[in-house]
Amino acid sequence: xxxxxxxxxxxxxxxxxxxxxxxxxxxxxxxxxxxxxxxxxxxxxxxxxxxxxxxxxxxxxxxxxxxxxxxxxxxxxxxxxxxxxxxxxxxxxxxxxxxxxxxxxxxxxxxxxxxxxxxxxxxxxxxxxxxxxxxxxxxxxxxxxxxxxxxxxxxxxxxxxxxxxxxxxxxxxxxxxxxxxxxxxxxxxxxxxxxxxxxxxxxxxxxxxxxxxxxxxxxxxxxxxxxxxxxxxxxxxxxxxxxxxxxxxxxxxxxxxxxxxxxxxxxxxxxxxxxxxxxxxxxxxxxxxxxxxxxxxxxxxxxxxxxxxxxxxxxxxxxxxxxxxxxxxxxxxxxxxxxxxxxxxxxxxxxxxxxxxxxxxxxxxxxxxxxxxxxxxxxxxxxxxxxxxxxxxxxxxxxxxxxxxxxxxxxxxxxxxxxxxxxxxxxxxxxxxxxxxxxxxxxx
Numbered sequence: 001x002x003x004x005x006x007x008x009x010x011x012x013x014x015x016x017x018x019x020x021x022x023x024x025x026x027x028x029x030x031x032x033x034x035x036x037x038x039x040x041x042x043x044x045x046x047x048x049x050x051x052x053x054x055x056x057x058x059x060x061x062x063x064x065x066x067x068x069x070x071x072x073x074x075x076x077x078x079x080x081x082x083x084x085x086x087x088x089x090x091x092x093x094x095x096x097x098x099x100x101x102x103x104x105x106x107x108x109x110x111x112x113x114x115x116x117x118x119x120x121x122x123x124x125x126x127x128x129x130x131x132x133x134x135x136x137x138x139x140x141x142x143x144x145x146x147x148x149x150x151x152x153x154x155x156x157x158x159x160x161x162x163x164x165x166x167x168x169x170x171x172x173x174x175x176x177x178x179x180x181x182x183x184x185x186x187x188x189x190x191x192x193x194x195x196x197x198x199x200x201x202x203x204x205x206x207x208x209x210x211x212x213x214x215x216x217x218x219x220x221x222x223x224x225x226x227x228x229x230x231x232x233x234x235x236x237x238x239x240x241x242x243x244x245x246x247x248x249x250x251x252x253x254x255x256x257x258x259x260x261x262x263x264x265x266x267x268x269x270x271x272x273x274x275x276x277x278x279x280x281x282x283x284x285x286x287x288x289x290x291x292x293x294x295x296x297x298x299x300x301x302x303x304x305x306x307x308x309x310x311x312x313x314x315x316x317x318x319x320x321x322x323x324x325x326x327x328x329x330x331x332x333x334x335x336x337x338x339x340x341x342x343x344x345x346x347x348x349x350x351x352x353x354x355x356x357x358x359x360x361x362x363x364x365x366x367x368x369x370x371x372x373x374x375x376x377x378x379x380x381x382x383x384x385x386x387x388x389x390x391x392x393x394x395x396x397x398x399x400x401x402x403x404x405x406x407x408x409x410x411x412x413x414x415x416x417x418x419x420x421x422x423x424x425x426x427x428x429x430x431x432x433x434x435x436x437x438x439x440x441x442x443x444x
Contacts, residue, residue, distance in 0.1 A: 001316050002026055002076045002101070007041065008066050009081030012370045012386055013292070014041035017079050020308040029073045031066055033059035035378045040370040047073055054380045060084050063091050070100050077101035077315060079308075083382070086291040087114050103315040105269050105290045112265060113288045117159040117197045123285045126264035128257050131276060131284045133199025143180040146198055147173060153201040156180050158187030158194070164234025165190045169201060202284070204436035206245050206277040207231065209289075210258035211299045213270055213310055219320045220262045222255035223303050224329045226295055227433075228274075230424065232347070232440045237417075238424060239295040240334045241302050244395060244433025250281050261288060269314045270296075270307055294387065297368060298333040301391035332398040333391040336406065338369075339383040342415035350415040351379040358410035364391040365405050377414050385416055395433075399425055 005021055006029040007014045014030065018041060021028045030045030035054035042048045049069045052059035059065070061084060070078055078095055080086035080103070092107035104110070113119045120130045134146040136159060147154060147170065156179045158166025166187030168179035180196060188194030211223040227243035228236045242251070258273040272289040296307045305327075314320070341347040354375045359367045369386030371377075377385070388405055392398040403425055406418050427443070429435040 004075045005077045005079055006070045006075035007079050010036055012368045013081040015370045016368055018044045029075050031069050035380055077103055079103040082292050101315050103311055110290045113290050115159050116287050126260055128285045131199045136195050136197050140177050140180055144176050147176045150200050154198050155201050156183040156196050156198050158196055160191040160193040202276050207437050208243055208277050209272050209274040210254055211272055212258055212262050214262055214267045215314045215320045216268050216317055217319045220259045222258050223299050229435055229437050230439050238336050239298055241298040270311045295335050297389045298335045301333040302329045331391050331393050332395040334398050334402050335387050335389045336421040337387055338385045339417045340377055340385050340414045341383050343420045349383050351377045352414050354413045356412035360405040360408040
């Protein structure tokens, strides 16, 4: 087992990883930008080191600075969290060359599955259903020809990255050129790779993902599914497990497909296979995320398995001590992402000093955050303030518990989305579980 781990991230996920390490008796090293000098993860870690100025490209995406910090502090492993460098194959490869363990899959797997075009071809070969579409399109003229074959509406999608970037909806042939060029340009800017492919736009659909946990010994465990269909501009807002739409039969089929995906590429560590599910409960592989997900707590609460600890153990070469038959989903869990945004003004980002903070308490209520009284939310990074997660025996009870927790949550000093979530929980489509990925679009 590792004796010292460097956390190459910030915010609530850095705090989450530090807590897991402390419980495991592992020394932690925090890296931080000049803007995060007073951040909670810096004070919680055993050691900390500044890696650059506020701009994310100069700090949290600065591979050389992060690796230098790991070498200087004699860290044996690096945990990338989510976002930032967590799915960067080059960074994982550099860790391997520096004899530092990257807590995640190998650089080979990140490269294979991060290329969404290649990943879909791999899934087709493994017999996993995929959304109809085409391989990479090199230019506008090819895009136009392939679009006519696929049919409209369709999506132009970047093969690299995530978070909704590099995706454009195309409703007719007149929109192909503009969408292709815009998607490619955005992907080039965000990920350094402007390559795009296209696929049929399925609607209405559910966005259902299956959590997998694998080790170096060939064991593949599926930890149930999460319903992530409530999204805004391809960014998830609320997640729950299990999905109210997924039947036991569908769950079994999806977990079998997810296990086939993991085995097909000899996957190791934590990963998430994302599917689109249509109204007839036909499912299609969309992509695989080779990292910890923001929404991992809902799976932890219904399975009782600490995913961060098992990420670390798996990376250290430990064998999973349980089998698929040992995994039992108990209760219902819901997560609301509390973002520093103003829903009444087009979700404009907000920043400033936290003048008052009260975190809800009670059984089976969890708030993953890096906030504290008088903390100044900086304008340089993503808007996530924290994740409010609840668990209860039934879905109805979980909804009531979440409403109570949201009403108790107090964050003053910045605009945030807690009241929006209260409205979402009361929507009839959420209550009956029929909501789909166009939920926010239909709300207006």
